[in-house]
Amino acid sequence: MSETGVHSSAIHERAQKAMGDAHLQEAYRSSTLRLYSHRMGAIGQVPGFEPLRERARELKREVMNHLDYYLAQFADSVEREGGKVHWARTAEDACAIVKEIVRNAGANEVVKGKSMVGEEIELNHALEAAGIDAIETDLGEMIVQLSGERPAHIVAPAIHKTRHDVSDLFVEKLHSTRTEDPEQLTAIARKTLREIFARAEVGMSGANFAVAETGSVVTIENEGNIRLCTTAPRVHVALVGIEKIIPRFSDLGVFLRLLGRSATGQKLTSYTSILTGPRRPGEDGPDEMHVVLIDNGRTGALADEKMREALYCIRCGACLNTCPVYRKIGGHAYGWVYSGPIGALITPQFVGLNQARELPFASSLCGACREVCPVKINIPDLLLHLRGEAQERTPATPHAGEVVSERKGMRLWAWAMKRPWVFSLGGAAVRLGIRWLPSSGGQGSKWITRLPFYPFSNWTKGRDFPEPDPVPFRERWKKLSS
Amino acid sequence: MANNSPKVALFITCLGDQFYPQVGESVVRILRRVGATVTFNPQQTCCGQPAFNTGYREEAREVAARNLDLFDDADYIVAPSGSCSTMFRVFYPELFAEKPELLQKVERLRQRFYEFSEFLVKVMKTEDLGASFPHRVAYHDSCHLLRELGIETEPRKLIKAVKRLELVELQDNKVCCGFGGTFAVKFPDVSVAMARDKLRAAADAGAEFLVANDAGCLMHLAGYIHREKLPVQTLHLAELLEKHE
Numbered sequence: 001m002s003e004t005g006v007h008s009s010a011i012h013e014r015a016q017k018a019m020g021d022a023h024l025q026e027a028y029r030s031s032t033l034r035l036y037s038h039r040m041g042a043i044g045q046v047p048g049f050e051p052l053r054e055r056a057r058e059l060k061r062e063v064m065n066h067l068d069y070y071l072a073q074f075a076d077s078v079e080r081e082g083g084k085v086h087w088a089r090t091a092e093d094a095c096a097i098v099k100e101i102v103r104n105a106g107a108n109e110v111v112k113g114k115s116m117v118g119e120e121i122e123l124n125h126a127l128e129a130a131g132i133d134a135i136e137t138d139l140g141e142m143i144v145q146l147s148g149e150r151p152a153h154i155v156a157p158a159i160h161k162t163r164h165d166v167s168d169l170f171v172e173k174l175h176s177t178r179t180e181d182p183e184q185l186t187a188i189a190r191k192t193l194r195e196i197f198a199r200a201e202v203g204m205s206g207a208n209f210a211v212a213e214t215g216s217v218v219t220i221e222n223e224g225n226i227r228l229c230t231t232a233p234r235v236h237v238a239l240v241g242i243e244k245i246i247p248r249f250s251d252l253g254v255f256l257r258l259l260g261r262s263a264t265g266q267k268l269t270s271y272t273s274i275l276t277g278p279r280r281p282g283e284d285g286p287d288e289m290h291v292v293l294i295d296n297g298r299t300g301a302l303a304d305e306k307m308r309e310a311l312y313c314i315r316c317g318a319c320l321n322t323c324p325v326y327r328k329i330g331g332h333a334y335g336w337v338y339s340g341p342i343g344a345l346i347t348p349q350f351v352g353l354n355q356a357r358e359l360p361f362a363s364s365l366c367g368a369c370r371e372v373c374p375v376k377i378n379i380p381d382l383l384l385h386l387r388g389e390a391q392e393r394t395p396a397t398p399h400a401g402e403v404v405s406e407r408k409g410m411r412l413w414a415w416a417m418k419r420p421w422v423f424s425l426g427g428a429a430v431r432l433g434i435r436w437l438p439s440s441g442g443q444g445s446k447w448i449t450r451l452p453f454y455p456f457s458n459w460t461k462g463r464d465f466p467e468p469d470p471v472p473f474r475e476r477w478k479k480l481s482s
Numbered sequence: 483m484a485n486n487s488p489k490v491a492l493f494i495t496c497l498g499d500q501f502y503p504q505v506g507e508s509v510v511r512i513l514r515r516v517g518a519t520v521t522f523n524p525q526q527t528c529c530g531q532p533a534f535n536t537g538y539r540e541e542a543r544e545v546a547a548r549n550l551d552l553f554d555d556a557d558y559i560v561a562p563s564g565s566c567s568t569m570f571r572v573f574y575p576e577l578f579a580e581k582p583e584l585l586q587k588v589e590r591l592r593q594r595f596y597e598f599s600e601f602l603v604k605v606m607k608t609e610d611l612g613a614s615f616p617h618r619v620a621y622h623d624s625c626h627l628l629r630e631l632g633i634e635t636e637p638r639k640l641i642k643a644v645k646r647l648e649l650v651e652l653q654d655n656k657v658c659c660g661f662g663g664t665f666a667v668k669f670p671d672v673s674v675a676m677a678r679d680k681l682r683a684a685a686d687a688g689a690e691f692l693v694a695n696d697a698g699c700l701m702h703l704a705g706y707i708h709r710e711k712l713p714v715q716t717l718h719l720a721e722l723l724e725k726h727e
Contacts, residue, residue, distance in 0.1 A: 012669070019671055324658050328675050362669060364662025364676070365535070367629035381576075387537030410533050414541035417496075417527045418548060427500050440708075447708045455667035462674030463705030466501055473494045473503035477522045480510050 008335055008347075008358035009397050015329035015362075024160055028330050031159045032321040038265025039318055039372065046261065056254050057375045060312035063212075063245050067302060070212040070245045071293065077215025081277030083289040088121075094294045095126035098204070098237060101290050102132055105235045107201035111193075113219065113226030114138035115206025116315060117241045117294055119151060119337040120350065123204075134204075137193050137225040139186060146173045152331030154338060155263045155317035160330055193225070203229035203286070207240040208314070209255055210291075213248045216276040217291060220259065220269040227273050236275070236286040242298050243311040255314060258374035262316035301349035306385050310345045312375040319369035319379060325362060334359060341369035341379045348386060357394045360386035401454040424474065431468055439467070488605070490518040491556035493549075493570075493595075495563045496528040497697035505697070508720035509562045509598060516606045523552050529569040534577060535663035543577055550587040558605065559595045562720050564627025564696050565663075567597040572630050597627060599695055599719055603636040610643035615725040618648045619717075620689035622680070622703070624696040625658050637695055637719055644722065652683040661702040677706040684714050695719045 018024055043049045063070050075085040086101075088094035102110055110127065112118060112134055124134040124145070136145040140157035144150065146169055151157030158166070163180045170176045176188045205226050209218040217238045219226045230236045246255060252274075260266040279285030301307050320326045320340030331339035336347045336356070344363060348356040360383045369379040396406055404412070416422040434448055441447040447464035451457050459465050490513055494506045513520050529549065534542035549570070553559045561567050571592045578584045602608050621641055627633045641649050660666070660676025667673075680703065684692050692714055694700050704716040 015669070015672060019675055324660070324676050324679075325669070325672055328672050360537075361665070362672075364625070364658045364660060364665045364673070366625035366658035366662065368625075368656070368658070371629060384534070384537075384573075387535075388539045389537075391537035392539075406536070407538070410536065410538040410541045414533060414538075414544050417530075417545040420525050420527055423496075423527045430500075447705070449709075455664070458667040458670040459705070461670045462709065463677070463702065464708040465705055466701060468500045469503045471503060473499040473506040474522075474524045476503050476507055477510075477524065480507065481522070 008356045011329075011333050011335060011358050011362055014333040014335065018330040018333055019328055023162070024330060025328070027160050027162050028327050031156065032327050035156070035264060035317070035321040039262055039321070040265075042261040042265035042267065046257070049261075052254060052258060053374055053376050056258055056314075057312065059246060059251050059254065060375050063247060064243070064302060064308050064311055067242065067245065070247060071242060073212040074210055074215060074245055075293070077211075077213065078277070078289075078291050079215075081215045082280075083215065083277050083291055086290060086292045088292055088294045088296070091121035091294075091296050094121045094239070094292055094296065095123055097292050098123060098239075099126065099130050099132070101235065101237055102127070102130075102202050105202050105288075107132070107235075109133040109135065109196075109200060110202040110204055110237075111135050111137050111196055111200040111229050111233065112141070113203070113205040113229040114141050114157070114221065115204065115239050116151070116154060116337055117206055117239045117296075118204065120241075121239075121294065121296060123239070135193075135196055135200075137197070137229060138221070139189050139223060139225075142189055142193070143169060146170075150332065150337060152339065153317055153320055154315050154340070154342070160332070197228050197232050200233045202235045202237065203231075203233035204237045204239065205230045207238050207244050208259065209246050209252060210240050210244045211247075211249050211252060212245050214276055216249070216274050218252060219273045219275070220256070220271065221273075222264075222266075222270040224271055227271050230273060230275055231285050234286055235288045235290070236278070237290045237292060238275070239292050239294060241294050241296075243313075259314055259316050262314075262318040262372065262374040297350035297352075301346070307345075307349060307382060309377055310342070310349060310382060312377050313342050313346065314375060315342075316374055318372040318374065322368045322372045323363075324366065324368070325364060329362070334362070341383070342377070345377075345379060345382050345386065348390075353386070353390055354394050357390045358397065360384075360390060399454045401457055403453050406455075424472070427468060427472055431470065434467060440464070487517055487519050489555070489557045490520050490601075491553045491559045492520060492522045493526060493529070493553070493559055493561035493566060494522065495561060495566045495697060497701065498562060501701060502697050502718060505562055505718040505720050508718070508724045509560070512602070512611060512720060512723055513560065515611065516602065516608045518558075518606070521556060526552055529566040530577070531565065531569045531573070532664060534569065534573055535665075539577065543581075546574060546577055547584070550584060550591060553591060553594070557594065558601065559591070560598055560601045561595070562598040562695065562718065563698075564597050564624045564631060564633065565698055567595060567600075568626040568630040570595045597631060597633060597695065599637040599640055600631070600633050603639055609639045611640070611723045613643075613723050613725050614645040614647075615722060615727050616646040617690045617727075618650055618688055619644075619691045619693055619722070620650050620652050620684050620687050621655070622652070622659060622692055622694040622699060623655055624694055624699050627695055628656065637693075640719065640723060641693060644725070646727075650687040650689055652680070652687050652689070654679065654683045659699050659703055661696075661698045663698065666702055673702070674706060677703055681706060681710075681712055681714065685712070689714055691715050691717050691722075693717050693719055693722050
């Protein structure tokens with residue numbers, strides 16, 4: 001899995017870099033706030049939004065508790081409708097399957113609609129290595145592909161780019177004339193892409209939902225590119241994470257109403273495509289429809305009764321938009337395709353906690369993510385759970401300036417806290433010790449400007465630390481109670 | 483339970499004991515004023531949250547287990563902290579989920595546990611404590627208090643009852659201040675950047691004082707205010723309710 005590039009301890013460096021970039025900070029701030037306020041406006045207009053969330057959660061729970069059943073039903077339905085189902089246990093399997101399909105189609109180029117699972121399995125790299133060009137057609141995806149980056153957001157891949165950035169990029173890579181008008185920029189992208197659509201033999205998409213009952217793959221979007229990818233080329237390949245299954249066609253209404261509103265504040269996105277099998281005689285559409293069902297760590301999460309809940313996620317990105325940490329550090333800091341609070345939960349499931357151990361700690365546990373989650377995933381609770389797992393099962397990351405390891409420090413802390421006299425004595429010792437530390441202030445209270453030893457030294461990097469009060473409460477109580 | 487003089491055991495949080503003892507004193511005086519009998523068991527230390535929050539569940543459990551026995555004889559347990567109240571009420575059941583022999587104690591404890599502002603408004607049915615404070619004050623919603631315990635109106639009712647005080651709402655009043663327990667030292671730069679945003683919002687609202695119910699948030703925000711010499715002061719709600727200006 002080393003090629004996934006998740007080295008979560010680097011989150012600190014990457015976060016630092018993002019926070020030092022005023023331009024990037026402003027891009028994240030304004031975009032997330034805009035999406036957040038759109039969402040707020042949209043859900044305010046829906047009576048019964050709460051019951052809808054409950055219903056979606058209930059449905060997801062049902063699916064995850066019986067995923068084997070629904071997956072089998074889905075696969076049968078796809079085959080019944082004339083599609084072909086492929087099962088991929090790992091990212092490598094999935095890429096190999098796709099390469100095989102493309103080769104069989106005699107193609108050396110594919111057009112892709114936006115797919116996060118495609119990013120997850122690093123399909124573009126695999127295809128390139130096999131001599132196949134993979135062209136992203138979602139505007140945001142196209143922008144990040146042209147700049148050689150990963151998506152910075154689950155829904156809005158190029159959220160970190162301003163119009164100005166996109167303009168520069170198009171001039172450099174597409175040799176277009178400079179414009180910052182969004183409509184003209186879109187027109188430039190469209191013109192570039194139309195030619196490619198016209199000749200492409202294979203089109204790829206992800207899936208927002210996969211309906212077990214009917215074998216339908218459902219995609220939602222605003223640009224129409226996914227619709228072109230899935231209907232214009234002769235072969236359509238849908239990449240489907242196995243958690244995308246929903247039971248019945250009638251359940252789709254529940255999820256569609258939640259997803260658009262949670263993601264962008266739209267009642268529905270401009271396009272909703274429901275693809276059931278390849279074209280029938282007399283219809284337009286692809287001759288072949290392939291559905292690649294991808295596990296890539298999902299059954300591991302499924303086996304953990306607690307973490308299973310993370311698989312309820314419908315990838316709306318609302319938790320990213322509301323997360324004060326995501327707003328500061330940006331999507332790339334998380335080091336993999338899924339960022340924000342939900343990324344901190346699912347990345348460790350998919351790549352292993354060893355490689356992603358820092359991610360569950362990248363949260364102040366404020367709970368804003370749970371408040372907006374359309375399927376009510378208890379994200380802070382699961383992050384806490386993962387922190388426990390990380391400390392129990394993975395080797396700790398040593399920190400510079402640490403005199404005792406975190407684990408030993410916590411053992412010592414627990415030992416002291418179980419003994420009130422040690423707690424008091426410790427307080428007194430600290431009062432004595434800090435006299436020699438640099439401090440400022442004076443009126444009544446003094447403030448330490450530099451604390452020694454990790455983790456305390458980190459407190460005073462950007463803040464002062466108050467001196468403990470000379471007379472703690474337990475001393476004062478004696479007077480209060482007499 | 484005795485209706486005329488409820489017996490209240492204090493939980494004075496570890497930060498409160500060491501850094502904000504005057505808040506504890508205010509809590510005692512206010513609770514007595516509204517008719518409670520107040521006790522404090524000096525055997526108490528910490529709720530266990532620092533370890534729990536960092537993923538050291540065994541250490542957290544060891545520290546927390548002591549608390550299950552310390553407050554047995556009180557009608558209510560009251561803490562001037564949303565975060566520690568959350569630890570007792572929300573996280574203890576989870577922390578002891580695999581210790582069924584202790585769950586009954588946990589349940590008995592959490593049902594009697596109240597955050598300070600919640601206790602005053604919901605149990606003692608008191609809002610006006612006779613304080614007077616002629617300043618522009620903003621209230622900072624601590625995340626655990628707001629989202630884990632759902633306490634949003636109670637502190638505001640108490641603040642609004644303070645005479646001559648002008649309560650202003652921060653534009654981002656539901657956004658975390660960036661403290662987050664050990665998050666503050668694990669991600670110090672992000673934590674500080676969040677404090678900066680919060681205090682910018684306080685400045686925009688023209689607040690002279692920022693009031694909260696959690697020593698953690700206050701220590702973090704005050705630390706940034708002091709470092710940057712910002713013209714705003716922090717105050718615990720209990721201190722505010724004793725002001726007579």
